[in-house]
Amino acid sequence: MNQLTELEVLQSLRDVIDPELGYNIVDLGLIYGVTIKDRQVLVVMTMTTPGCPAANYIEQGARERLLRIDGIKDVQVDVVWSPVWDPSMMSADAKVYFGFA
Amino acid sequence: MHGVRVSRWSLAYFYVAIGSLATAELILMLGIANPLQALSSAWTLVAVHLTTIGWATMLMLGALQQFVPVLTAKELTSHAMSGITWASLTAGLVLLLLGFLTLPGGLIFGDAWLLPTGGTLIVLGIVVALWNLGATLTHAWPWNLPVWFIASGLLFLLLTVSLGLIFAIGLSYPTFLTPGLAMAIFGRGLVAHIMGGIVGWLTLSAMGVSYKLFSMFTLAPEHRGWWGWTAYSATGGGVALIWVSQWVASSSLSSTVGWVMGGVGLSIFLVDMVRLYHSRKRRILELNADMGRWALAALTIAVLLEAWVRITGQWTEWTLPLVFFWLFGWVGGLGLTQLYKIVPFLAWLDSFGTKMGKQRTPRVQDLVRESRDKPAFIAYFVAIFLALLGLAWQSEWFFQGAMGLALVSTLDISRALWRVRHRRVLTGPPTHTAMLITERSKTP
Numbered sequence: 001m002n003q004l005t006e007l008e009v010l011q012s013l014r015d016v017i018d019p020e021l022g023y024n025i026v027d028l029g030l031i032y033g034v035t036i037k038d039r040q041v042l043v044v045m046t047m048t049t050p051g052c053p054a055a056n057y058i059e060q061g062a063r064e065r066l067l068r069i070d071g072i073k074d075v076q077v078d079v080v081w082s083p084v085w086d087p088s089m090m091s092a093d094a095k096v097y098f099g100f101a
Numbered sequence: 102m103h104g105v106r107v108s109r110w111s112l113a114y115f116y117v118a119i120g121s122l123a124t125a126e127l128i129l130m131l132g133i134a135n136p137l138q139a140l141s142s143a144w145t146l147v148a149v150h151l152t153t154i155g156w157a158t159m160l161m162l163g164a165l166q167q168f169v170p171v172l173t174a175k176e177l178t179s180h181a182m183s184g185i186t187w188a189s190l191t192a193g194l195v196l197l198l199l200g201f202l203t204l205p206g207g208l209i210f211g212d213a214w215l216l217p218t219g220g221t222l223i224v225l226g227i228v229v230a231l232w233n234l235g236a237t238l239t240h241a242w243p244w245n246l247p248v249w250f251i252a253s254g255l256l257f258l259l260l261t262v263s264l265g266l267i268f269a270i271g272l273s274y275p276t277f278l279t280p281g282l283a284m285a286i287f288g289r290g291l292v293a294h295i296m297g298g299i300v301g302w303l304t305l306s307a308m309g310v311s312y313k314l315f316s317m318f319t320l321a322p323e324h325r326g327w328w329g330w331t332a333y334s335a336t337g338g339g340v341a342l343i344w345v346s347q348w349v350a351s352s353s354l355s356s357t358v359g360w361v362m363g364g365v366g367l368s369i370f371l372v373d374m375v376r377l378y379h380s381r382k383r384r385i386l387e388l389n390a391d392m393g394r395w396a397l398a399a400l401t402i403a404v405l406l407e408a409w410v411r412i413t414g415q416w417t418e419w420t421l422p423l424v425f426f427w428l429f430g431w432v433g434g435l436g437l438t439q440l441y442k443i444v445p446f447l448a449w450l451d452s453f454g455t456k457m458g459k460q461r462t463p464r465v466q467d468l469v470r471e472s473r474d475k476p477a478f479i480a481y482f483v484a485i486f487l488a489l490l491g492l493a494w495q496s497e498w499f500f501q502g503a504m505g506l507a508l509v510s511t512l513d514i515s516r517a518l519w520r521v522r523h524r525r526v527l528t529g530p531p532t533h534t535a536m537l538i539t540e541r542s543k544t545p
Binding site: 015016017019020022023047048049050051052053054055056057058059060061062063064065066068087098099100 | 104105106107108167170171172173174175317318320382383384385446449450453454455457458459461462464465466467
């Protein structure tokens with residue numbers, strides 16, 4: 001079985017979108033960190049708005065998507081609020097999409 | 102859990118709100134309610150309260166059931182209480198409207214209990230809403246700027262419906278009030294009722310909602326600093342001063358100060374909204390944020406008109422057009438445009454929330470067709486402006502024609518919202534646009 005990489009995790013997480021902004025959570029800059037150990041994945045992420053009713057679905061969606069990768073044993077998603085998310089954290093592609101790159 | 106639960110009752114509030122707006126526009130278009138002939142006639146009172154309670158208040162309270170938890174990041178104290186408020190307000194509104202039709206010029210004879218019973222149910226519904234929303238807000242102390250706006254708005258809502266209940270009892274049982282008290286209540290109290298409702302409740306709340314929603318939807322800085330707090334203090338203080346001045350003898354100076362404060366506060370708010378839009382990161386706006394600017398433009402026109410009317414002393418001639426435009430252009434326009442985002446968002450959560458991660462999901466904006474629906478919003482604002490002119494020129498046919506256009510626009514927007522909830526694609530695959538976005542992002 002191939003070694004699971006951070007890149008592979010991030011590519012998978014691009015299938016999960018923030019429904020309001022309509023863009024994937026990786027390029028929005030919501031993923032703060034990915035740790036892989038013994039095919040167990042820890043994702044540290046944030047949300048654009050605390051309290052948003054979509055937050056639980058995004059968190060659960062990220063977990064569900066990663067569990068669909070072959071060989072993943074466990075996924076933990078930690079949502080943090082510091083540092084506070086800011087549009088400047090978006091990827092270059094996302095900035096172009098929203099028109100401020 | 103890091104987000105709040107989805108409001109179970111907001112859509113029920115929105116159904117009543119849209120239905121009330123369309124009904125009000127219909128009876129104004131047909132001339133059944135004719136504000137140019139008699140403001141206090143039975144059918145005009147029906148149209149006014151369909152608009153203020155049925156449309157604007159139900160819309161705002163429905164939005165707050167979801168918006169207050171988002172704003173405070175605290176769960177709503179009770180979803181059951183949201184339902185009780187909805188039921189109490191809906192039943193109260195129906196009885197109140199029937200009660201107005203017992204007045205001269207109406208359809209029903211007798212039944213004096215209708216008005217006070219309807220008013221009582223409305224007050225009870227508001228008390229439950231205040232308990233529910235208030236308890237949620239108290240858990241979020243210290244409050245941020247939008248919460249201060251909304252909390253102040255809710256206080257004015259209670260004052261407004263309480264005064265309304267006294268009117269309802271006084272109209273049904275004239276001996277309930279002594280002649281002197283009746284004169285004060287139906288004279289100065291009416292100004293307090295209108296100001297407290299339209300500016301104190303609806304406008305302060307709409308300002309708070311605007312600060313949060315527009316910064317969120319346009320990716321603009323949320324913290325407004327001096328501008329936001331000054332807008333709140335001046336507008337809130339101004340309307341409070343006007344309200345209190347109605348009950349104090351020799352209060353013309355304090356009332357004038359209140360009007361000036363309110364005008365300054367609203368002007369600062371509008372300038373701050375221009376700053377907010379100017380500093381936004383999201384250059385390509387979605388339709389709700391784009392057309393939301395038209396509602397802000399309507400408020401700008403209303404504020405300028407109010408200043409001109411007060412300076413030139415033409416208050417009597419312009420009260421009706423001004424109140425109408427404030428309600429339909431600013432509050433109504435903001436409500437319709439933001440429903441175009443809120444309803445698809447709730448529909449998305451309902452249909453796709455649990456599917457995220459298991460399959461590709463569309464974006465919220467994929468559930469609507471903006472290019473198809475934009476003309477309806479433009480037509481609505483044009484119609485309301487034409488209706489303002491009709492009222493100013495005292496031309497009944499012009500006003501009724503404009504209300505016809507407003508009705509058609511409202512029905513078309515309602516159709517778009519209905520389609521979001523009932524489109525077949527909701528159970529199908531994500532749209533091509535959403536697929537493209539995720540695929541493009543994966544390309545190195």
